[in-house]
Amino acid sequence: MPRARSNGIELEYDTFGDPADPTLVLVMGLRAQMTSWDPRLCDLLAAEGFHVVRFDNRDCGLSTQFDHLPAPDPVAIAAGDRATVPYLLADLALDLVGLLDHLGVERAHLVGASMGGMIVQQCAIDHPERVLSLCSIMSTTGDREVGQATPEARARLAQPPPTSREEAVEAAVATWKVVGSPGGEADEEQVRARAAAAYDRAFRPAGGLRQYAAIVASPDRTPGLRGLRLPALVVHGMADTLVAPSGGRATAAAIPDAELLLVDGMGHDLPPAIWPTLVRGIRRNADRAA
Incomplete structure (x- = not known):
């Protein structure tokens, strides 16, 4: 797959569709590789007429890792x-801008899931001239009063991170049973297969802790979201136990004229059953940019 020099690091990415079409960048969440965006969804x-780009965030997948840095202290970070x-x-967010520079794209439609939603929000706040439209999925604003996980999901x-392929697969299944969409998968074997493929592609759990530190240490985006002037779609599952629906509601309330799409039966994942609704929503939101 191609790699992009961006913001002093390298990002692994791939594309779908016609490069002549408007660019739509998919940004994944905490610890999740770009392959978490199902190729069928891409x-x-x-x-729908997009040139789709997905990529590995820093410290995940095959993009640049930061293993030379000391491990974050979550307790100290939470204390300030x-x-x-x-x-x-x-x-x-600046990595994302660098990817656009590498691709020669002046402005793009951005779609982010979970931490990816936080990244695309931040990108729109910091670099509004690069963003055509914004879609934030199963994410939140950074306000600690909203979007909190249930005790079981927390x-x-x-x-502790897995230490072997077998442990990684079992951990993925256990997590899916807590945060996934009820009835959203045909069977557990699909989850196992995806987890095994992700482990074989890249297993770098230390990067997830650094990404989590970035989430906790970053400021509340609510004031910045209030200043956005762009088409925005906020999608959230009503069965999400990892990021409560209040996070999605708060995001949509903060962005002027944002559309809020609450999906019954959707947890903290993207099951195929919701893809038609999601794709229609993204297309509709992008059309508003025209």
């Missing part, structure tokens, strides 16, 4: 001590 978006914070969401997120 093809559906490309069929930022000494061990390796980077912020603003840096990941406990899953806090588990």
Whole structure:
């Protein structure tokens, strides 16, 4: 796959569709590689007239890792001590801008899921001239009063990282059972297969802790979201246990004229059953940019 020099690092990416079409960049969440964007969903978006780009965030997949940095101290960070914070969401947003520069794209439609939603929000705040439209999925604003996980989901997120392929697969299944869409998968074997493929492609759990530190240490985006003037779609599952629907509601309330799409039965994932609704929403929101 191609690699882009961006913001002093390298990002692994790939594309779908016609490069002559408007660019739509997909940004994934915490610890999630770009392959978490199902190729079938990417093809559906490309069929709607987008040149679709997906990529590995820094510290994930095959993009640049930051293993040379000391491990973040989550307890200290939560208490306000930022000494061990390796980077912020603003840096990941700047990575995204660098990817656009590499592609020769002046402005793009941005779609982000979970932490990816936070990144595209930050990108629109910091670099509004580069963003045509914004879609934030199963994400939140950074306001600690909204979007909080249930105790069970928080406990899953806090588990020690796996140390083997077998442990990684079992951990993915256990997490899916807590945060996934009820009835959203045909069977558990699909989750196992995806987890095994992700492990084989790149297994770098230390990067996830650094990404989490960036989330915790970054400021509330609510004031910046209030200043946005662009088409925005906010999608959230009503069954999301990892980022409560209040996070999506707060995001939509902060962005002027944003559309809020609440999906019954959707958890903290993107099951195929919601793809038609999601693709229609993204297309409709992008059309507003015209």
